[in-house]
Structure formats: C-alpha cells, structure tokens
Amino acid sequence: MPRHFQFLDLPREIREIIYEALLCNWELNHTRERAYLSTRFDNPTAILRLNHQIYSEAFDYLVKHNQFISVDCDGISIRSDPLGRQILAVTEDPKKIGQFNGYVARIKWSTNKDPLQKIRRKQYMVLGRQLPDLLKCTDYHVMTQWPAITMTIAINPIRTSRTDLTTPSLRPFQISLLHIIPTLLHAFPGLTIEGTAVPRRLAGHIIRETARPRWMTPAAALADLLWFKHNNDRLANEAYYLSTNTAIECGLKTIDYMRASPGWPELILAGGRSFVNAVAELAFELRVARAQRALDAMERSQSRRNLVEEFSEHVNADLAKCLPPVPSDGDEAFWEPNQEQVAVVLCMHARKHRLLLDVESRDAAVGLVERALQMVPDNEAVRRESIAVAAWSRRVDRYINEVWVSSSGAMEEMWQWWEQEVEL
Structure with a gap:
C-alpha cells in the first residue's frame, strides 16, 4: 500500500x-x-x-x-x-x-x-x-x-x-x-x-x-443585487440551504441599505421607473425564495410543532411584503406583481396553512389554491399544491368524522392524530 x-x-x-x-x-x-x-x-x-x-x-x-x-x-x-x-x-x-x-x-x-x-x-x-x-x-x-x-x-x-x-x-x-x-x-x-x-x-x-456613494450608476447597483440572486440560485441547486439563506439575507439587506442611502434619489433620477421596478422585482424574488426555504423547513420539521410554528412566522413576515405594490419616487410609478407571481404567493399561503394543520383556515387554503388555478391554470407548482391541499382537506374531514375532539385540546389532539397518520 x-x-x-x-x-x-x-x-x-x-x-x-x-x-x-x-x-x-x-x-x-x-x-x-x-x-x-x-x-x-x-x-x-x-x-x-x-x-x-x-x-x-x-x-x-x-x-x-x-x-x-x-x-x-x-x-x-x-x-x-x-x-x-x-x-x-x-x-x-x-x-x-x-x-x-x-x-x-x-x-x-x-x-x-x-x-x-x-x-x-x-x-x-x-x-x-x-x-x-x-x-x-x-x-x-x-x-x-x-x-x-x-x-x-x-x-x-x-x-x-x-x-x-x-x-x-x-x-x-x-x-x-x-x-x-x-x-x-x-x-x-x-x-x-x-x-x-x-x-x-x-x-x-x-x-x-x-x-463617495457606494453605487454611482443604476447599472452598478443592479449588478450588485443580481449577484445575490445568482448566488442564491447556484447554492439552491447545490442544496446548500444555510448558505442560500445567508445570500438571500444579504441581498435583502443590500436593497434596504440602497433605498435608505443618500444616493438613492440620484439613482432613481438616472435609472427612472425601469430601475425602480427592477429593484422591486429582485426584492420580491428574494423574499419569495426565503419564504420558500422556510416552508421547506416547516415540512422537514413536522414532528416538532414548535419549529413549524416558528418557521411559519418567518413565512408570514416575507409574504406580507410581497403582494403590496412598492412605491417609487413618483405618485404614478410603482411596481406590482404579475398574475403568476400573485398565484405563487397565494399557493405559499395555502401551503403554510396546510403544514400548520390549521383546520380553521382549511376553507381559506382551498380558496387560495382555487384562485391561483384560475390565474395560472398551467402552472405546475400551483397544480401540485392544489392537489396537496385537496388531499389535506379530505384528511381533515375524515379526522372530524372519526375522532372526537374536545374544545380545550382540539389542536393538540389534531397534531397527535396527524403524526400517527404520517407514520402510517
């Protein structure tokens, strides 16, 4: 040897x-x-x-x-x-x-x-x-x-x-x-x-x-932000989840810093509406990506309810900033998500309710995926979530019909029953 x-x-x-x-x-x-x-x-x-x-x-x-x-x-x-x-x-x-x-x-x-x-x-x-x-x-x-x-x-x-x-x-x-x-x-x-x-x-x-200001031109500012997005995509493909979350976090901090910097008005003046919309689009994509990581963590942590609830709070924080339009420097120029982006966010809300085993929001989750399907009927991710929510809804009906739930311990009993169903 x-x-x-x-x-x-x-x-x-x-x-x-x-x-x-x-x-x-x-x-x-x-x-x-x-x-x-x-x-x-x-x-x-x-x-x-x-x-x-x-x-x-x-x-x-x-x-x-x-x-x-x-x-x-x-x-x-x-x-x-x-x-x-x-x-x-x-x-x-x-x-x-x-x-x-x-x-x-x-x-x-x-x-x-x-x-x-x-x-x-x-x-x-x-x-x-x-x-x-x-x-x-x-x-x-x-x-x-x-x-x-x-x-x-x-x-x-x-x-x-x-x-x-x-x-x-x-x-x-x-x-x-x-x-x-x-x-x-x-x-x-x-x-x-x-x-x-x-x-x-x-x-x-x-x-x-x-x-001197960090970003002298809109092109330089967008190049910096795109680096975080590309790095996030690369790390996601390599399944480096921790590094991916860090790249997303740094990208969003950079956007917040850029918008609060003294040079932001000059960048808007030089780049116009297209620059503002491009920054808002990148912010949307990074927040959706971070919320998606939190949803994946919720699914991996189904046996630990405290972690599921903690990750759901992160999902709520990011999705709450996705759908409202982001104003720019003018009264008329602003960015808003397109139909496909709205549908993706609606499905993510539905998935959150499903992973939380939130029975009271079952009807809301079903309504969310139905709205998403109407917007983009050919989107594969939306269709998969629609099928998953429908299966969850049927399980909820079976649970209500088969198991007696007291008013004081309904959620706890629901989680115990669900863990047994997952094991089976």
Missing part, C-alpha cells in the same frame, strides 16, 4: 521555500470588485494550524521574513462574517504580539455603542497583504450591521531591529496599502488616516474617495 505524503518528510530547506511562498508574498492580491460581494478570502496563515512543529517553524520564519499590520478592535470581529469568509490572524496572543516590531500599519476600529455596554477589546497581528480582506470585512459590516463604525489607519516610519527592513524599502508598500482602500471600502465617512509617513494630500484624497 502506498504511503501518504508527509510534509515534514521534506528537508527543512524545502519547507522554508513553502513558508516563503505562503507567508512572505508582498503582493496585494485584490481586484476592483464590490468588497462585500467577494466570497474568496486569502488565508495563507492556515498552515500555522497544522501541528506544533509546523507552527513553530513557520511562525519563526514568518516573524523574521515578513511585514505585518497591527489590528485593534472594539466590539468588532474580523474572524468571520455571515457570508462565511474568514481572516486567520497570525496571532491573537498579547505576549506574541509584543514580538512584532516594525509593522507597516496599525488599524483601529471602534463602534458607537452604548457606553454602559461592556465591549470586549481584541488585538490581532495579520499579514500586510491581508489588508484587502480586512477592508472587505469592514465594508460588509458597515453596510449591513454597524453603520456607526470608525476606522483609523496609522502609517509611520518603520522602527525595527531587523536590518532587512528599512523605511525607504517599505515606503512604496505602505503607500500601496492606502491606494487600495477606495477600491474595496465604499460610502464610508468614518475613515481617518494618520502617520508621518503619509503625505497629507494623499490622505485627504483617499478619505474623500472612500466616502
């Missing part, structure tokens, strides 16, 4: 070449993409978590042959965000952080939280080239979670005992750190740049560019 390859079987010189490639690349790998849309994070420090010997070797090599950024956080985590992206710090140990002298930049985040609330302060040391990932994480948090966040970046001349690191040799790298900020951080007025190594004119330019 062939033996598995062992990394530690390699000569120390070869291992150091690998450490060099993983941990000592000075290139700032980034693209001019919307930061919060990126799902790919570079985690070169993952090799430090393999075992104690590799950690000892790689950490020693990393400290002696690299450049770093010191990160100070108040109430903000850089470890991950809801999209599942992670930044693996070199270390969080205060004693080991003290070993790092001569880092190229220092970043401090803070939030305007309740002063009486205890805020946990965290310190990290990360690789210099991970600044793009830090900016992506910050951009997402600013937009969806902590709008009252401030960030201070301090860049000063390097003071270190390492002879290979000097201020002239690191100055271009430090300046390049500033130039990538506006490409990955948007609509952020809370940026401050400090340090004697930074030209004042350049610092002012970076701050102004970072504070």
